[in-house]
Amino acid sequence: xxxxxxxxxxxxxxxxxxxxALTAKAGWRGLIxxxxxxxxxxxxxxxxxxxxxxxxxxxxxAIAAQIGRQVTVLVKYDGLNPTGSFKDRGMTMAISKAKxxxxxxxxxxxxxxxxxxxxxxxxxxxxxxxxxxxxxxxALGKLAQALLYGAEVMAIKGxxxxxxxxxxxxxxxxxxxxxxxxxxxxxxxxxxAAFEIVDALGDAPDWLCIPVGNxxxxxxxxxxxxxxxxxxxxxxxxxxxGFQAAGAAPFIxxxxxxxxxxxxxxxxxxxxxxxxRAIAVQHASxxxxxxxTDTEILDAYRLLAAEEGIFCEPASAASVAGxxxxxxxxxxxxxxxxxxxxxxxxxxxxxxxxxxxQLHQGIAPEMxxxxxxxxx
Amino acid sequence: xxxxxxxxxxxxxxxxxxxxALTAKAGWRGLIxxxxxxxxxxxxxxxxxxxxxxxxxxxxxAIAAQIGRQVTVLVKYDGLNPTGSFKDRGMTMAISKAKxxxxxxxxxxxxxxxxxxxxxxxxxxxxxxxxxxxxxxxALGKLAQALLYGAEVMAIKGxxxxxxxxxxxxxxxxxxxxxxxxxxxxxxxxxxAAFEIVDALGDAPDWLCIPVGNxxxxxxxxxxxxxxxxxxxxxxxxxxxGFQAAGAAPFIxxxxxxxxxxxxxxxxxxxxxxxxRAIAVQHASxxxxxxxTDTEILDAYRLLAAEEGIFCEPASAASVAGxxxxxxxxxxxxxxxxxxxxxxxxxxxxxxxxxxxQLHQGIAPEMxxxxxxxxx
Numbered sequence: 001x002x003x004x005x006x007x008x009x010x011x012x013x014x015x016x017x018x019x020x021a022l023t024a025k026a027g028w029r030g031l032i033x034x035x036x037x038x039x040x041x042x043x044x045x046x047x048x049x050x051x052x053x054x055x056x057x058x059x060x061x062a063i064a065a066q067i068g069r070q071v072t073v074l075v076k077y078d079g080l081n082p083t084g085s086f087k088d089r090g091m092t093m094a095i096s097k098a099k100x101x102x103x104x105x106x107x108x109x110x111x112x113x114x115x116x117x118x119x120x121x122x123x124x125x126x127x128x129x130x131x132x133x134x135x136x137x138x139a140l141g142k143l144a145q146a147l148l149y150g151a152e153v154m155a156i157k158g159x160x161x162x163x164x165x166x167x168x169x170x171x172x173x174x175x176x177x178x179x180x181x182x183x184x185x186x187x188x189x190x191x192x193a194a195f196e197i198v199d200a201l202g203d204a205p206d207w208l209c210i211p212v213g214n215x216x217x218x219x220x221x222x223x224x225x226x227x228x229x230x231x232x233x234x235x236x237x238x239x240x241x242g243f244q245a246a247g248a249a250p251f252i253x254x255x256x257x258x259x260x261x262x263x264x265x266x267x268x269x270x271x272x273x274x275x276x277r278a279i280a281v282q283h284a285s286x287x288x289x290x291x292x293t294d295t296e297i298l299d300a301y302r303l304l305a306a307e308e309g310i311f312c313e314p315a316s317a318a319s320v321a322g323x324x325x326x327x328x329x330x331x332x333x334x335x336x337x338x339x340x341x342x343x344x345x346x347x348x349x350x351x352x353x354x355x356x357x358q359l360h361q362g363i364a365p366e367m368x369x370x371x372x373x374x375x376x
Numbered sequence: 377x378x379x380x381x382x383x384x385x386x387x388x389x390x391x392x393x394x395x396x397a398l399t400a401k402a403g404w405r406g407l408i409x410x411x412x413x414x415x416x417x418x419x420x421x422x423x424x425x426x427x428x429x430x431x432x433x434x435x436x437x438a439i440a441a442q443i444g445r446q447v448t449v450l451v452k453y454d455g456l457n458p459t460g461s462f463k464d465r466g467m468t469m470a471i472s473k474a475k476x477x478x479x480x481x482x483x484x485x486x487x488x489x490x491x492x493x494x495x496x497x498x499x500x501x502x503x504x505x506x507x508x509x510x511x512x513x514x515a516l517g518k519l520a521q522a523l524l525y526g527a528e529v530m531a532i533k534g535x536x537x538x539x540x541x542x543x544x545x546x547x548x549x550x551x552x553x554x555x556x557x558x559x560x561x562x563x564x565x566x567x568x569a570a571f572e573i574v575d576a577l578g579d580a581p582d583w584l585c586i587p588v589g590n591x592x593x594x595x596x597x598x599x600x601x602x603x604x605x606x607x608x609x610x611x612x613x614x615x616x617x618g619f620q621a622a623g624a625a626p627f628i629x630x631x632x633x634x635x636x637x638x639x640x641x642x643x644x645x646x647x648x649x650x651x652x653r654a655i656a657v658q659h660a661s662x663x664x665x666x667x668x669t670d671t672e673i674l675d676a677y678r679l680l681a682a683e684e685g686i687f688c689e690p691a692s693a694a695s696v697a698g699x700x701x702x703x704x705x706x707x708x709x710x711x712x713x714x715x716x717x718x719x720x721x722x723x724x725x726x727x728x729x730x731x732x733x734q735l736h737q738g739i740a741p742e743m744x745x746x747x748x749x750x751x752x
Contacts, residue, residue: 082456154749173743309497343719357526361531370542
């Protein structure tokens, strides 16, 4: 059977649900099909998709209450992409274009999220996936994913920056396509998150708060907002507020960090690949880079879970930690979107280690014992 | 600012993207708002939502190829709900109705996924969440979630069935609202997955393959298909094909299983709460219950990841394992939907333990060493 784009052939009886929503939901077939006119694809491009994108933009009233002054805060929960992070947005583009070019194998260096996305899309596209990781610094869930997706994972005795150097060399000397964020198609896919935010709000937000590691995502969001602005789909551009972990904050110190350290592993990067572009974004958007400590990141991480019901990975919480850190500078009545780049399930160890909540164990299996443990 | 339901106020220039899709995506505000006319809510119901639902229905060509005969296979990837499982669908309803009734605390027994959903929604709704779990049998990711969301988690020295008995008693004797699947609002929310499938396909599928544990979900899906059929939104009803783990298969053996055993923890249930209803669904839909072994479940789990790029939890793979087990009975040209109930990130230990793929460790950080490890 054919999968219809519209479900409107039946007339509803009685009360009528939101038919626009139903129809559109039915039609969601991933970023490339939805935003095709804005992306460098043609009818010849084989679309490798897991129906990524279309992630929720969720109001965050508890965070807004900490700011006050009629500020609206929403989080773009990109951890609900198919492999659990925003990386899927770029990977559907990079892998589709690699397949179009005839590639049989792809390679990337990754602290985790990129490896999972590369593996999933490469395998779905019928390609081999080689992944280089820095040994010892990758969260459990991420490694589990890459392996199960069928990636050939290699752990080097070095850091992320060394891994990135090697995969660049590999792609020059061997028949493997590089799918790190230096691959230009990655940023093309990632920019669609900005499209989705504008589509949801009806305009661009006043501030976009975003974690910054390799600085690809802040660059991509800005590309997206600018493109939509040129197309008159939004009337303004946001100030881009980038947040780095204090132990891996080259944009604040002004120079590469030789030994970056933070528990937010996804942004533990000392020498961002998109350095110049990120600085250009900051200037063009009248934005700012700010460092947040691991303590501030963990506080935001717990706040998001226990007050908003949203479980993100530690690096993602940097956007909320940063927002709260600079909240005095937010214009009254502004709309702020915080980007949550990854799913908290990627890193269960951090959740267990840094939860303030207690597990009551060894309770006898009968009501009175349970009631007593509950404090009744 | 007001969050607009429509983004159509701007006329696009140049090529035009799918505006129906853009608008509708913008409008997705969770199950209750989307399917309000089909749900037992009123204007007085405070909607507690994380924008659950709207999960991808992804073609599975590799699985279809193992069947042949022009059969179309799609997976409903409900692991992309906000807390990582289909339980969010029921919990937005159960918590909203509990809040409407003035509840200050909720309680549930859970092998894992329900606890995460109950905790997230209860906390978002400003309530306390008590969770009873059977000690020692809950996957890491799930426990991490409940704790971080702020649940008060109690592990009893007993199994799931004992925990369920205790929470039922607790809700009768203490001021806590029961949000297990015996809560009728849970199934009302869960039925919306059937709505989404019909909306996406334009009609009901011929077969719906679904993992069966407590048997709430198969009951809820059937409710949804029947309701849509009555409203003439689909022209047919699917055959409901339920799959239990061989070590926890009361519907196949015909009697409760005292000590259920399977690595698919989410369906390790010996005495399903919805026993009679599930049997009624089987008869009414001309469906069938079939047992699948843990080996078959793991094979399907790996197949989904390495061939389709989809990472689900082991219990979810029972639907695909079952489909492949009974594939000779599928009518030629049929459309089959397999329900994937939970995200694979819920259970990274199983992924690492049962991946067939190798991690190459200790490689020197230079290109020639990496190329050699890759086999070049």
